[in-house]
Amino acid sequence: MTDITRRAALGVAGLGALAALTAGFPRLSGLDIPGRHGNELRVALNGTQQQAAQQAALVKTFEAEHPDIKVVMIPIQATDWGQFFAKILTMVAAGTPPDVVNVATEGAQLFANKLAEPLDSYVQRPADRAAMQDYFSDVHPSLIESFMFKGSLYQLPSNFNAANIFLSNAALHKAGHDYPPDDWTKDDFLAMLRAIKKTSPGAVPFYWTNRMWGGVTPWLYINNTSILHETKSPAGAAEKWLWNGFYRGVAAARGRSGGPLWLHAQATIDPVEETFELLREMVRDGLSSSPASGGGGALVPQFASGRVATTTAGGYWVDGLHQAGVKNDQYDVQFMPKWKSQSHQFGASGWSMMRSSPRKEQAWAWLKFCSTRRGMFLSAPTPTTTPCRRSLCAAKVEIDGVTHPYYAAEGPKHWRVFYETLDRFPGTGPFTAPPSEPAIELALDKNTINAVTGNSRQLRAALRSLQGDLTRALETTS
Amino acid sequence: MTDLTATRTASPTRAPSRKDRSEDDAITLRRREKRLAAIFLAPTVIGLGLFVVIPIIASVVLAFFRWDVISSPKWAGLDNFNSLFTDPTLRSAFVNTIFFVVATVILQLSVALGLAVLVQSRMPRWLQSTLRSVFFFPIILSAASVSIIMSYLFNQQFGLVNTYLHDLGFGSIPWFTNGFSAQVMIILIYVWQNFGFTFLLFLGGLAGIPRDVYEASAIDGAKGWRQFVHITLPLLSPTTLVASVMAIISALQIFDQPYVITQGGPGNSTETVVMVIYQDAFGQLQFGTASAIGVLLTIVIMLVTALQFRLSRRFVYYS
Numbered sequence: 001m002t003d004i005t006r007r008a009a010l011g012v013a014g015l016g017a018l019a020a021l022t023a024g025f026p027r028l029s030g031l032d033i034p035g036r037h038g039n040e041l042r043v044a045l046n047g048t049q050q051q052a053a054q055q056a057a058l059v060k061t062f063e064a065e066h067p068d069i070k071v072v073m074i075p076i077q078a079t080d081w082g083q084f085f086a087k088i089l090t091m092v093a094a095g096t097p098p099d100v101v102n103v104a105t106e107g108a109q110l111f112a113n114k115l116a117e118p119l120d121s122y123v124q125r126p127a128d129r130a131a132m133q134d135y136f137s138d139v140h141p142s143l144i145e146s147f148m149f150k151g152s153l154y155q156l157p158s159n160f161n162a163a164n165i166f167l168s169n170a171a172l173h174k175a176g177h178d179y180p181p182d183d184w185t186k187d188d189f190l191a192m193l194r195a196i197k198k199t200s201p202g203a204v205p206f207y208w209t210n211r212m213w214g215g216v217t218p219w220l221y222i223n224n225t226s227i228l229h230e231t232k233s234p235a236g237a238a239e240k241w242l243w244n245g246f247y248r249g250v251a252a253a254r255g256r257s258g259g260p261l262w263l264h265a266q267a268t269i270d271p272v273e274e275t276f277e278l279l280r281e282m283v284r285d286g287l288s289s290s291p292a293s294g295g296g297g298a299l300v301p302q303f304a305s306g307r308v309a310t311t312t313a314g315g316y317w318v319d320g321l322h323q324a325g326v327k328n329d330q331y332d333v334q335f336m337p338k339w340k341s342q343s344h345q346f347g348a349s350g351w352s353m354m355r356s357s358p359r360k361e362q363a364w365a366w367l368k369f370c371s372t373r374r375g376m377f378l379s380a381p382t383p384t385t386t387p388c389r390r391s392l393c394a395a396k397v398e399i400d401g402v403t404h405p406y407y408a409a410e411g412p413k414h415w416r417v418f419y420e421t422l423d424r425f426p427g428t429g430p431f432t433a434p435p436s437e438p439a440i441e442l443a444l445d446k447n448t449i450n451a452v453t454g455n456s457r458q459l460r461a462a463l464r465s466l467q468g469d470l471t472r473a474l475e476t477t478s
Numbered sequence: 479m480t481d482l483t484a485t486r487t488a489s490p491t492r493a494p495s496r497k498d499r500s501e502d503d504a505i506t507l508r509r510r511e512k513r514l515a516a517i518f519l520a521p522t523v524i525g526l527g528l529f530v531v532i533p534i535i536a537s538v539v540l541a542f543f544r545w546d547v548i549s550s551p552k553w554a555g556l557d558n559f560n561s562l563f564t565d566p567t568l569r570s571a572f573v574n575t576i577f578f579v580v581a582t583v584i585l586q587l588s589v590a591l592g593l594a595v596l597v598q599s600r601m602p603r604w605l606q607s608t609l610r611s612v613f614f615f616p617i618i619l620s621a622a623s624v625s626i627i628m629s630y631l632f633n634q635q636f637g638l639v640n641t642y643l644h645d646l647g648f649g650s651i652p653w654f655t656n657g658f659s660a661q662v663m664i665i666l667i668y669v670w671q672n673f674g675f676t677f678l679l680f681l682g683g684l685a686g687i688p689r690d691v692y693e694a695s696a697i698d699g700a701k702g703w704r705q706f707v708h709i710t711l712p713l714l715s716p717t718t719l720v721a722s723v724m725a726i727i728s729a730l731q732i733f734d735q736p737y738v739i740t741q742g743g744p745g746n747s748t749e750t751v752v753m754v755i756y757q758d759a760f761g762q763l764q765f766g767t768a769s770a771i772g773v774l775l776t777i778v779i780m781l782v783t784a785l786q787f788r789l790s791r792r793f794v795y796y797s
Binding site (some may be wrong): 082083085086089092093114115204207289290291302307436438439442445446447449450453462465468469472473476 | 546547548549565566567634635636652655656657741742743744745746749757760761762763764
């Protein structure tokens with residue numbers, strides 16, 4: 001056996017370290033950050049590497065149409081939109097911001113306020129007029145209005161999810177109830193829950209998640225109220241080019257504004273208290289679960305196994321249930337019941353062009369492509385969400401002469417509810433998402449549990465605490 | 479070097495004596511040692527400078543500015559610090575953090591010491607090493623993963639724990655949806671995950687106590703509890719000091735468990751100071767205020783640590 005001297009061992013170790021340093025230099029120096037030194041269009045989306053890979057068809061088709069543009073998809077993994085935006089901000093701080101970001105309602109105003117490029121001049125370009133007219137004609141104006149901020153348009157929304165009620169057919173039938181009518185009321189809903197509680201003792205009659213989308217908010221909306229007072233920005237120039245331009249003659253576009261504004265908290269007003277009281281009573285009477293934090297994903301197996309009879313969810317759930325083995329006839333979907341109104345809340349998302357991008361023309365080409373029928377379909381070829389184009393929200397979708405089954409392949413019997421939520425109820429709008437949305441959502445989540453799990457006195461104390469938290473959140477970003 | 483050159487030029491013809499040569503050798507050796515020391519220390523010093531010193535200085539400077547990452551920083555003077563004293567969220571976060579620190583440190587030290595004494599006592603060697611691994615195991619797990627699993631296990635509606643309790647005839651316990659029980663659960667989860675390190679410290683400390691001290695005390699009639707109180711605890715006090723300093727510093731920075739499990743709720747019951755820093759920075763884009771809270775927390779940690787060392791003069795037995 002050869003003796004290895006200490007000096008030789010140190011030399012070998014040193015050489016090894018040098019080789020590792022050389023090999024890792026691109027990583028250590030940040031040279032390998034996608035698009036940092038190239039001219040690729042950097043597109044960030046909230047999702048995993050796998051989800052980014054699912055956009056391969058979209059990217060490939062775009063690059064085939066635009067051979068001069070190379071797209072780099074940057075998946076950013078985050079537990080919620082707040083964390084996603086925090087990571088985008090870190091990229092901004094590091095000097096490597098993406099060119100285009102997929103932004104949901106949660107971050108729409110934060111981006112519009114600080115990071116996004118207004119699209120007003122782009123959509124009005126004569127060369128793009130026909131394409132834009134085709135897009136606006138196919139998209140409900142309330143979705144467009146939700147992405148307007150202080151009179152300017154910041155995104156072309158591509159998908160949305162309104163909070164509807166998903167119903168387990170087995171639990172309903174066991175309770176002696178049929179599919180409810182469109183204009184059912186809050187009391188009809190409560191009666192159904194009571195019947196389910198009696199006939200399915202092991203099941204949770206109504207399950208809800210403690211979060212902004214689909215938590216308390218849908219109940220506040222049907223009670224014609226909200227935790228933040230909503231006003232509208234004047235439409236300004238958009239009155240002419242958008243509402244009386246692209247949307248000329250469309251009844252649903254009449255009276256639309258330059259975007260919602262949420263400037264004051266109103267968590268202690270009577271209608272808000274009344275709404276929380278309803279949920280508190282539902283929890284107390286065992287009609288509803290005690291709200292747990294988290295997204296809808298964790299709930300799929302519970303609904304699939306019949307442990308949850310009803311819940312609030314949106315079109316995004318269809319594919320999730322299908323993947324979990326739930327058959328189309330095992331469940332159905334209906335509007336939220338009527339209380340003082342039947343206005344729904346929705347959340348939407350679309351692509352936003354970064355103000356800092358040096359590749360704005362390429363970014364606009366991407367936005368435009370994603371707003372086409374083909375682009376929008378390629379980004380979600382199965383019902384993982386509700387497409388913003390009405391023509392794609394169909395049993396079968398025809399793209400480039402090929403017919404694809406959409407809701408015909410997977411989806412509940414009343415899938416039309418998803419888009420009709422916008423058509424049937426003019427008051428339907430985005431959930432409260434001012435520029436300080438992450439702080440607003442956190443305040444709501446933290447105080448909701450206290451509000452609905454104690455007595456009436458605790459409820460009022462929780463709402464006072466919520467009011468304080470909301471006021472501070474709005475003040476600090478105003 | 480200058481002295482040596484001067485000596486050589488002053489007497490160019492004189493042959494170097496043995497003394498001169500040995501002085502030369504000593505100087506060369508010292509220089510080589512200094513160079514080697516510098517080379518070996520360089521990576522640590524550079525790393526510390528880049529990743530500790532510069533960020534600390536930057537965050538202290540940032541505490542005097544208003545900055546949202548997107549626009550340029552604006553001078554704010556002491557505004558960020560002044561706002562801390564009127565912020566009720568921060569006040570309650572400090573109260574929660576102090577509660578967490580007191581509870582976790584007491585529990586962590588007691589559990590770790592108790593188990594260390596147990597493992598050190600007469601038991602088969604294989605069992606000792608198995609228990610050492612078992613008790614240390616949780617610390618190598620990711621805090622976020624543990625928190626996610628715990629939140630599933632203790633989910634009020636569908637959690638495994640409540641399911642079994644239900645089968646045994648108990649009602650559904652709101653582990654994380656009641657302010658007090660959420661605090662207790664966060665403390666227990668934190669202690670479960672972190673006591674392993676303190677346990678190892680105590681094992682080392684116990685191994686260092688000479689057996690003859692126990693034997694001598696046994697001859698004098700002291701056994702069991704009296705030996706523990708009058709021999710083990712005093713001789714273990716240096717280890718206890720180190721363990722408690724580390725436990726307090728770590729507990730003052732508690733974040734992962736409440737962030738993942740409760741997000742600071744219900745209400746503000748599990749909101750900690752580091753959560754407020756995170757929320758101010760990334761939720762509200764107030765990096766200046768967040769830095770000011772960070773500076774304040776650092777000062778608190780330094781004061782607490784200094785106080786512990788000061789008190790240690792009275793309570794720690796070194797010889």
